[in-house]
Amino acid sequence: MRRDVFQAIADPTRREILGMIAHKSLNINSVTENFDVSRAAIYKHMKILAECGLLEIKQQGRERYCEGRFEKLNEVSDWIDQYRELWEARFDSLDIYLKELQAKNKKHGRKK
Template identity: 65%
Template sequence: MRRDVFQAIADPTRREIINMIAHHPLNVNAVAENFEVSRTAIYKHIKMLTECGLVVITQFGRERYCEARLEGLTEVADWVEQYRKIWTERFDNLENYLDELETKKKRSVRKK
């Protein structure tokens, strides 16, 4: 199934899982042990992370190691970055527009 990275990182538990395996792989049970919820619940989160490519699972014996593949986060990084100019230079870019709206507002208020 094709999954959305934005959706994948929306859940705080999944973000925690990512953080947990970001530096070194862990098997499924090891990940699950760090949470209150059931192993099955964590397994589903992991599965979703694999479906959007943020995690890869490799089997060794009866264990399966979850490894972070965070390249997919570039999609998020790029999306956010396109707006950085806007929120850092907002006053330069929108001052005129806001002034205009402000004027409109005052006119409106006067009419009341």
Template identity: 70%
Template structure:
């Protein structure tokens, strides 16, 4: 089953894994030590992140290292951006309306 990036970031554990490895790769054991769940559960989260293209697992000797591939988060950013524009426009309209009301109230008070 092909998963998308939205499924990956829907879970707080997966978001925390992404935060942990965003700036430096970590071995799988080091990642799993940071959670109060079984190592198998962390592996399942890593598998989902890998399927979504947000994590790449690299073998280095006997160790497996997790490396973040954050380019896929552009999909999320683009999706959110459309709503940011919408709400920015609405809030700007509200600000203009309130400013007009204040101006009218000052003029009526003179």
């Protein structure tokens, strides 16, 4: 099964793992200790993150460390940007409309 970055961030546990490794690499035990589920369950989440390209597990001596690879999150940002542009255009149109209404109200208010 091909996984994408959207699947990776869809789960709150995976988002929490990403938050943990955002600033420094952590060994797998350090990551799993922060959750109330089994080590195997957390490792499955880490495997999905690795398949999506957001996490890399590196062997250093006897320890395995998780490092974040956050470049793939640009896909999410690009997807969101298209909707941001749409909503900004709609808000700009609404702003113009409201200013026109205010101008009309001021104009009619002066005639009274």
